[in-house]
Amino acid sequence: xxxxxxxxxxxxxxxxxxxxxxxxxxxxxxxxxxxxxxxxxxxxxxxxxxxxxxxxxxxxxxxxxxxxxxxxxxxxxxxxxxxxxxxxxxxxxxxxxxxxxx
Amino acid sequence: xxxxxxxxxxxxxxxxxxxxxxxxxxxxxxxxxxxxxxxxxxxxxxxxxxxxxxxxxxxxxxxxxxxxxxxxxxxxxxxxxxxxxxxxxxxxxxxxxxxxxxxxxxxxxxxxxxxxxxxxxxxxxxxxxxxxxxxxxxxxxxxxxxxxxxxxxxxxxxxxxxxxxxxxxxxxxxxxxxxxxxxxxxxxxxxxxxxxxxxxxxxxxxxxxxxxxxxxxxxxxxxxxxxxxxxxxxxxxxxxxxxxxxxxxxxxxxxxxxxxxxxxxxxxxxxxxxxxxxxxxxxxxxxxxxxxxxxxxxxxxxxxxxxxxxxxxxxxxxxxxxxxxxxxxxxxxxxxxxxxxxxxxxxxxxxxxxxxxxxxxxxxxxxxxxxxxxxxxxxxxxxxxxxxxxxxxxxxxxxxxxxxxxxxxxxxxxxxxxxxxxxxxxxxxxxxxxxxxxxxxxxxxxxxxxxxxxxxxxxxxxxxxxxxxxxxxxxxxxxxxxxxxxxx
Numbered sequence: 124x125x126x127x128x129x130x131x132x133x134x135x136x137x138x139x140x141x142x143x144x145x146x147x148x149x150x151x152x153x154x155x156x157x158x159x160x161x162x163x164x165x166x167x168x169x170x171x172x173x174x175x176x177x178x179x180x181x182x183x184x185x186x187x188x189x190x191x192x193x194x195x196x197x198x199x200x201x202x203x204x205x206x207x208x209x210x211x212x213x214x215x216x217x218x219x220x221x222x223x224x225x
Numbered sequence: 226x227x228x229x230x231x232x233x234x235x236x237x238x239x240x241x242x243x244x245x246x247x248x249x250x251x252x253x254x255x256x257x258x259x260x261x262x263x264x265x266x267x268x269x270x271x272x273x274x275x276x277x278x279x280x281x282x283x284x285x286x287x288x289x290x291x292x293x294x295x296x297x298x299x300x301x302x303x304x305x306x307x308x309x310x311x312x313x314x315x316x317x318x319x320x321x322x323x324x325x326x327x328x329x330x331x332x333x334x335x336x337x338x339x340x341x342x343x344x345x346x347x348x349x350x351x352x353x354x355x356x357x358x359x360x361x362x363x364x365x366x367x368x369x370x371x372x373x374x375x376x377x378x379x380x381x382x383x384x385x386x387x388x389x390x391x392x393x394x395x396x397x398x399x400x401x402x403x404x405x406x407x408x409x410x411x412x413x414x415x416x417x418x419x420x421x422x423x424x425x426x427x428x429x430x431x432x433x434x435x436x437x438x439x440x441x442x443x444x445x446x447x448x449x450x451x452x453x454x455x456x457x458x459x460x461x462x463x464x465x466x467x468x469x470x471x472x473x474x475x476x477x478x479x480x481x482x483x484x485x486x487x488x489x490x491x492x493x494x495x496x497x498x499x500x501x502x503x504x505x506x507x508x509x510x511x512x513x514x515x516x517x518x519x520x521x522x523x524x525x526x527x528x529x530x531x532x533x534x535x536x537x538x539x540x541x542x543x544x545x546x547x548x549x550x551x552x553x554x555x556x557x558x559x560x561x562x563x564x565x566x567x568x569x570x571x572x573x574x575x576x577x578x579x580x581x582x583x584x585x586x587x588x589x590x591x592x593x594x595x596x597x598x599x600x601x602x603x604x605x606x607x608x609x610x611x612x613x614x615x616x617x618x619x620x621x622x623x624x625x626x627x628x629x630x631x632x633x634x635x636x637x638x639x640x641x642x643x644x645x646x647x648x649x650x651x652x653x654x655x656x657x658x659x660x661x662x663x664x665x666x667x668x669x670x671x672x673x674x675x676x677x678x679x680x681x682x683x684x685x686x687x688x689x690x691x692x693x694x695x696x697x698x699x700x701x702x703x704x705x706x707x708x709x710x711x712x713x
Contacts, residue, residue, distance in 0.1 A: 141587040142567045159643050164531045177603030180433045181419050181659030182463040189459050201326040207556035219563045
């Protein structure tokens with residue numbers, strides 16, 4: 124059975140996708156731990172699933188559609204109260220593009 | 226006024242309210258007092274909200290309409306359910322100080338009935354863990370032995386009920402997070418059928434697996450709480466439109482002719498022999514009450530953990546993308562640009578277990594891994610469901626242990642993720658198949674409680690409760706209390 128090997132570089136790549144940064148020691152530790160967990164995942168290869176239909180949800184529902192009525196919308200100030208930084212009734216964030224100041 | 230919740234079930238508290246022997250304010254104050262007497266040892270609550278709770282209780286007393294059984298009764302809420310204007314953290318640093326602008330549907334339902342939430346209970350960060358040790362805020366202890374874990378992820382809710390701080394609490398269960406802490410604390414915990422209870426306002430971990438359910442000291446109390454929180458909600462597209470029956474209707478104590486299946490895999494490798502012995506004795510008691518008991522096989526059980534951790538982490542990695550430091554919660558300092566803000570906020574705001582699962586999920590969904598991991602796991606999920614369907618053609622319920630061991634020592638396993646994950650083997654298949662699962666106390670191993678798990682057909686919580694009630698009434702184990710009961 125093929126064993127999934129995950130390298131330190133791959134872990135760093137996945138961290139980038141997940142918007143997480145790790146120092147060298149953490150990256151080493153995560154590489155070892157993820158490798159161990161992937162070995163457990165590999166046991167699934169013992170089972171032949173060629174003709175099995177995947178299950179992504181067990182809900183009986185197809186889709187609920189509700190009336191398109193606006194309610195519960197007048198909460199701007201309450202929502203802004205939760206924002207770490209606000210200015211001029213808007214949520215303030217740092218520069219979106221590199222090389223530009225605030 | 227001191228009220229010892231070990232001396233009353235929900236119905237008896239309700240009757241005292243109706244007869245004006247106590248007020249809602251008395252009960253709320255009693256819960257807050259009980260918490261202040263014992264929470265230095267238990268650490269079950271991340272926060273309490275005495276001002277809001279007493280104000281709500283006063284209004285209820287003024288109205289004096291105690292027609293619903295839960296009106297005026299205090300409770301604890303797991304800190305991953307949105308409470309309007311009250312801090313809700315998911316036990317994560319990244320949501321420190323976050324005050325939702327709305328109530329979760331379950332919170333709204335309980336508030337409308339006049340139940341009074343006194344606080345938010347501790348949990349594993351974003352419900353990721355089985356011991357409540359991944360919380361950013363504190364370490365909850367087991368109600369029976371404070372050197373042991375309370376289980377998790379709903380460890381705070383379980384310990385709070387088991388220690389008599391509150392008469393009931395809500396938790397959430399994605400892979401065992403209600404049933405396992407219920408087992409570790411010797412109380413009753415139900416994960417309802419997927420879709421039975423609205424998930425709106427529950428901080429999503431794995432949306433196809435998460436369900437909210439009650440913690441109580443007795444089965445009847447548990448069914449009473451489920452009556453209050455179940456039902457269709459247009460805000461949750463996966464909530465079921467099926468009619469909600471009275472979940473207390475089949476609590477007669479009679480299980481004559483009930484067909485019980487016992488999967489041989491649930492007593493296999495890794496199950497503590499003392500736990501197995503205790504649970505087998507409980508099953509024998511059900512047989513003595515007139516149920517028929519047969520051994521069956523659920524052959525794909527051993528693949529459940531792997532399939533679950535792929536599916537759960539994939540869904541969680543997607544759900545947790547919303548925590549980026551922009552709109553609410555913690556935001557990292559000294560950032561150069563928006564990308565830097567995301568990365569620094571998430572790296573400083575999430576704990577290791579959350580990062581581990583985000584990494585696993587991101588990997589499982591990434592190009593090149595999707596078919597081999599995510600899709601493969603979804604196919605194994607189908608096989609696990611088919612295993613259950615076959616057994617339920619001939620049986621009413623499936624029973625076995627809730628967890629392979631009793632509660633272990635604080636700090637013993639938290640640094641070994643693979644051992645922690647494998648301990649979920651008995652609870653995970655129920656979530657993958659969307660079934661109802663109950664844990665009731667099945668006695669003690671070396672002074673620590675052990676759980677009997679009762680699994681039912683989809684939407685057949687009534688028969689699950691019927692089975693649990695018959696065992697509970699025969700064993701009378703709910704009459705045994707932890708030492709902390711002496712504090713009241």
